[in-house]
Amino acid sequence: MGINTHQQNLLRQLPGVDRVLEAAAQDQDFNDQPKSVLVDSCREVIEGLRKVILYDHAKITAPDLEMAAVIRSVKAAVIRRMTPNLRRTINATGIVVHTNLGRSLLGDAVVDNIRSVAARYSNLEFDLAKGVRGSRYSAVEGLLCELTGAEAALAVNNNAGAVLLCLDTVARGREVIVSRGELIEIGGSFRIPDVMTKSGACLHEVGTTNRTHLKDYEGAIGDHTGLLLKVHTSNYAIVGFTAGPTLPELVELGRRCNLPVMEDLGSGTLIDFARYGLVAEPTVQDSVKAGVDLITFSGDKLLGGPQAGLIVGRRELIEKIKVNPLTRALRLDKLTLAALESTLRLYRDEKAAVATIPTLRLLTTPREVIAGRADRLAARLKDGAPAEAEVVSLQRSSKAGGGSLPLLELPSVCIGIRVAGLSANAIEKRMRANSPPVIGRIEDDLFLMDLRTIQDDEIDLIKSAFENLLTRAPQ
Ligand SMILES: *Cc1c(COP(=O)(O)O)cnc(C)c1O
Numbered sequence: 001m002g003i004n005t006h007q008q009n010l011l012r013q014l015p016g017v018d019r020v021l022e023a024a025a026q027d028q029d030f031n032d033q034p035k036s037v038l039v040d041s042c043r044e045v046i047e048g049l050r051k052v053i054l055y056d057h058a059k060i061t062a063p064d065l066e067m068a069a070v071i072r073s074v075k076a077a078v079i080r081r082m083t084p085n086l087r088r089t090i091n092a093t094g095i096v097v098h099t100n101l102g103r104s105l106l107g108d109a110v111v112d113n114i115r116s117v118a119a120r121y122s123n124l125e126f127d128l129a130k131g132v133r134g135s136r137y138s139a140v141e142g143l144l145c146e147l148t149g150a151e152a153a154l155a156v157n158n159n160a161g162a163v164l165l166c167l168d169t170v171a172r173g174r175e176v177i178v179s180r181g182e183l184i185e186i187g188g189s190f191r192i193p194d195v196m197t198k199s200g201a202c203l204h205e206v207g208t209t210n211r212t213h214l215k216d217y218e219g220a221i222g223d224h225t226g227l228l229l230k231v232h233t234s235n236y237a238i239v240g241f242t243a244g245p246t247l248p249e250l251v252e253l254g255r256r257c258n259l260p261v262m263e264d265l266g267s268g269t270l271i272d273f274a275r276y277g278l279v280a281e282p283t284v285q286d287s288v289k290a291g292v293d294l295i296t297f298s299g300d301k302l303l304g305g306p307q308a309g310l311i312v313g314r315r316e317l318i319e320k321i322k323v324n325p326l327t328r329a330l331r332l333d334k335l336t337l338a339a340l341e342s343t344l345r346l347y348r349d350e351k352a353a354v355a356t357i358p359t360l361r362l363l364t365t366p367r368e369v370i371a372g373r374a375d376r377l378a379a380r381l382k383d384g385a386p387a388e389a390e391v392v393s394l395q396r397s398s399k400a401g402g403g404s405l406p407l408l409e410l411p412s413v414c415i416g417i418r419v420a421g422l423s424a425n426a427i428e429k430r431m432r433a434n435s436p437p438v439i440g441r442i443e444d445d446l447f448l449m450d451l452r453t454i455q456d457d458e459i460d461l462i463k464s465a466f467e468n469l470l471t472r473a474p475q
Helices: 007-013 015-026 033-055 066-081 108-119 139-148 159-171 192-198 213-220 247-256 284-289 317-322 327-328 336-348 350-356 358-364 366-384 426-433 454-469
Strands: 094-096 152-156 176-181 202-206 225-231 259-267 294-298 309-313 389-403 412-420 439-443 445-450
Touching: 007 033, 007 202, 007 358, 015 033, 033 066, 094 152, 094 358, 108 294, 108 336, 139 152, 139 159, 139 284, 139 336, 152 159, 159 176, 159 192, 159 225, 159 259, 159 309, 159 317, 159 327, 176 192, 176 213, 176 259, 192 202, 202 213, 202 389, 213 247, 225 247, 247 259, 259 284, 284 294, 284 309, 309 317, 309 327, 336 350, 350 358, 366 454, 389 445, 412 426, 426 445, 426 454
Parallel strands: 094 389, 176 202, 176 225, 225 259, 259 294
Antiparallel strands: 152 309, 294 309, 389 412, 412 445, 439 445
């Protein structure tokens, strides 16, 4: 590749790492930064400039290579490297259980319990009454039984793990009968048929996508059958001409053929959402009452707790699962256990649960409350905004998310922003680049923020993101 004299001159002016480090040593801003971060940042900036000179030299002039300009770029690179990778983000999507944004939030009491268990020794596996070794699972087993009515319970790392563990324990080397309409894939490429293969169980599909009858299950039962499985199709809905046996019918068939029945509830809820004006979602208690032998559900979807997979059901089966070596590989850590126990305790009083578990509170927030918050945000954004910025309020609906309640539309209010000279994509990008990042969505060339998932104390942070967005040059 040939380079011209202009490029040669620029390359000669490009300072080396040592010179930039010398200059940085004189700058207070770099005093407390780790040496390795500073060196890597210098290299990154110089290498970046060299590439621009070689491949895109129309974009660069001699002043860009002066030490002051280089040091400014190094500062930005150091800040980028020193910012935690995993950090607080403002969810302005309106999707309450947003898997990409961390699913459920934990309330103060739950976080306090994590802190106290994390910072000190605990009785994690110590029986304080007897003074002997105890089981870590005992912290939540009793509570899960009390709340669901089940005989026995176990909590593991996540629901995908819970499903794998149940299938591996109960159906390894045997056939599992599942309706074709329930062979779902959920986010993160968790597919029921694949989990089945991993567990060593053999899938036996019955029925059709939209209709499966009890006689389909019945006809499929043979010498190799080990389990009847029902999967709650929580992230999509088949509507119209559909049919499936009821849970009690399936349980009755299982009893008659001496086969266990398992249900993967997915999102899993302990409260009846219909009572709060939302769509009805089967509760864990309903499944226990129907006599299902093993029920699995997530800790951080509609339950509103930490990531966990909960298994409740018949004692004899749960005891078998407890001694499966896979259980050790999928065990919960103490921080999760602390969060799960305090979340479950809140469910003893449903009113308190709905008021203090953030996921439940966000799902049940009335539209008027959201509208009030939207008015406050709009007023803050309009205050002192330049003429080229437009702030509008729109009626929209939010979603439960997390693969739950797919048909549910929650009436909500969005604030949209438009800035003359900036595309909606550019606004979205800048809001996302803010610290903390603000994640919204684009609709009709408008950047939208749904107030259902925005907390009151985030209004000022959004105001400052908006100001940062306006003070940067248009692109
Ligand atoms: C979400 C979901 C899972 C997986 O749960 P995780 O807790 O994310 O592992 C399994 N089955 C169904 C039906 C689900 O909706």
